Amino acid sequence: MTQNFHTQVLDITTGTDEVVVDLTATCEAFLRERADGRDGLLNVFVPHATAGLAVLETGAGSDDDLLAALRQLLPADDRWLHRHGSPGHGRDHVLPALVPPHATLPVVGGRLVLGTWQSVCLVDTNGDNPHRQVRLSFLG
Template identity: 70%
Template sequence: MSPAFRTTTIAVHTGRRETVHNLTGACEAFLAESGAREGLLNVFVPHATAGVAVIETGAGSDEDLLDALGDLLPRTDRWRHQHGSTGHGRDHVLPALVAPHATLPVVAGRLALGTWQSVLLVDTNRDNPDRTVRLSFYG
């Protein structure tokens, strides 16, 4: 069987507040629509101020992540990168801590995630309410 490559983009409206947006359903829908069976799914956010995380959600971990990022990267005027709202420079440091991509195994057409894991878009940039996420399957 020859390898297959499929890719698409999805638009995500994150609003003007820090947020964690669950992408798991969109990833699963893309895999189902594309007929993907075995391979790898890459989730990529082509933005300088957003990232992709794989963590538990629904039990407060998503809010804990935003709180931890706020502690590590405070929204103050200390940042050298100073266009946009106060503290926007910290948004440009975010991808060094929360990478703008994740590559995940696909088995039998489904993401091979742990029981409590979800694929999340992490967006702390209050100046850009709309994001693009690229999903690419190779298998």
């Protein structure tokens, strides 16, 4: 079996508020163009020190619950040693240790395999950087 590697970089504007951005439809569109019905792996990577990726349910409050939990775990106050940027910005640099900057997902028959309620989401708590990139890579 011949394996192919395809990659694409997405430019996403997240704004200045904490946000969970659902990337599922974009990932599926990428696979329709690139997977050609093959099995393989989709890697999603955020090349930023202050953002991460999560696979979770969206639209039923779980995305807001995640942001609320992150606010409790990583408050935007002056406790952080990393102090450049807006007040509390040091917490944004700790985020990727809890919400990793990557996810590798199965692709079967050219389609992303997720659970019924799962979505692929960009998690961004850093209001100092409203522009993000996400790299999609398919190996199959």
